[in-house]
Amino acid sequence: MMRRVVIGTAAVSMALTMAACGKAGGSSSNSASSGDNKTIGLLLPENSSSVRYESFDKPLIEAKVKSLCADCTVKYNNANGDATTQKQQFDTLVSQGxxxxxxxxxxxxxxxxxxxxAQKKGVKVIAYDRLAAGPVSAYISFDNEKVGELQGQALVKALGANAKSANVVMINGDDNDPNAGQFKAGAHKVLDGAVGKIVYEQSGEWKPTVASQKMGAAITSLGKTGFQAVYSANDGMAAAIITALKAQGISVPVGGQDAASDAIQRILTGDQAYTIYKAYKPEAEGAATIAVNLLHNVDVTSVATATTASDGTNVPSLLLTPVVVTKDNIKDTVIADGLYKVSDICTAQYAQACQDAHLQ
Incomplete structure (x- = not known):
């Protein structure tokens, strides 16, 4: 299965290159006031709970845009988790043409x-990773309910024979994020009936500090032995949850999502049970290809081959497949795909764990 993931990533990348080949260099106007057909806006949501946006999405998108359109540029802003800030950033891009x-x-x-x-002013908006409300021109993400299902399955597997009697704490993502709702729905689809009971469930708001507070409240409410596993919607929150558990001398399976480098290290040491790897490169490159195509009025359905229902219409979509990462398949997933080098993960502190996992 892992070989198919790597081959699939390469195939998507090749398809994206072919889809935009020969289409990107035809722009002539360089005037923002008349409609800028050499600039693509990129607005990402935050950089505190997940390092992926600054470390992967942004550079991958910028590189792919440049490869498809040598004289195109990307205007980037990060909202640092503030919706009002992001609205100002969005309006500025629109006003700049x-x-x-x-x-x-x-x-x-x-x-x-x-x-x-924005649509009324001729601006095309691509919903990236999360499905934005409104008449978007395309949507690029993963099968997010499947992400939740994989998280649930991995947590059940980590519990082993104790799953049926296990009490589980759930720390979900932000209620304002539709992805978080889909992760939660997918996880419940698996966990409900497969474990004893969900004994505490709250939103961690994608904020490690909030997740830590909620975990502390769960421990106070349930006691140190009142739960046997913790579902965390992402790795940033999982890190804070694990710290809170360790402070109380509690060791139970905790899962996450995003395949952050520190999460991979925690998996190696046994502090975290699993993460979900969503291959950022095909997602970022798919979005970049669609953006360049839209910039030059090229049909996007050769890349966005699926559709997603939104606001009463079917939005052209590229939906990619997530993968569970555990200690057993780190080498065949995030290392094989080039997301990380062994040297990135196997620092001195993790040398023995890496040897035990046959990474060194």
């Missing part, structure tokens, strides 16, 4: 008026 904006919304339910107003 940028005609294609990739938007990963802080609050996906609150963007309908932005996107509608």
């Amino acid at each position: 940028v005609k294609v904006i990739m938007l990963d919304p802080v609050n996906a339910t609150g963007t309908a008026s932005w996107v509608t107003d």
Whole structure:
């Protein structure tokens, strides 16, 4: 299965290159006021709970845009988790004449008026990673309910024979993020009936500090032996949850999502049971290809081959497949795909764990 993941990533990358080949260099106008067809806006949501946006999405998108359109540029802003800031960033791009904006919304339910107003001005908005409300031109993400299902399956597997009697704490993502709702739904689809009971469930708001507080509240409410596993919606929150558990001398399976480098290290040491790897490169390169195509009025359905129902329409979509990462398949997933080098993971502190996992 892992070989198919790597081959699939390469195939997507090749398809994206072919889809945009020969289409990107035809722009002639360089005037923002008349409609900028050399600039793509990129608005990402935050950089505190997940390091992926700055470390992977941004550089991968910028590189792919440049490879497809040598004289194109990407105007980038990060909202640092503030929806009001992101709205100002969005409005600035529109006022500058940028005609294609990739938007990963802080609050996906609150963007309908932005996107509608932008559309009236000839601006095409791509919903990146999260489905923004409003008439978006395309949507790129993963099968997010499947992500939740994989998280649930991995947690059940980590519990082993004790799963049926296990009490589970759930720390979900932000209620304003539609992805978080899909992760939660997928996880419940698996966990409900497969474990004893969900004994505590709260939103961690994608904030490690909030997740730590909620974990502390769960320990106070349930006691140190009142639960046998913790579902965390992402790795940033999982890190804080694990720290809170260790402070109380509690060791139970904790899972996450995003395949952050520190999560891979925690998996190696046994502190974290699993993460979910969503291959950022095909997602970022798919979004970049669609953006360049939209910039030059090229049909996007050769890349966005699926559709997603949104606001009464079917939005052209590229939906990719996530993968569970445990200690057993680190080498065949995040290392094989080039997300990390062994040297990135196997620092001095983790040398023995890496040897035990046959990474060194």
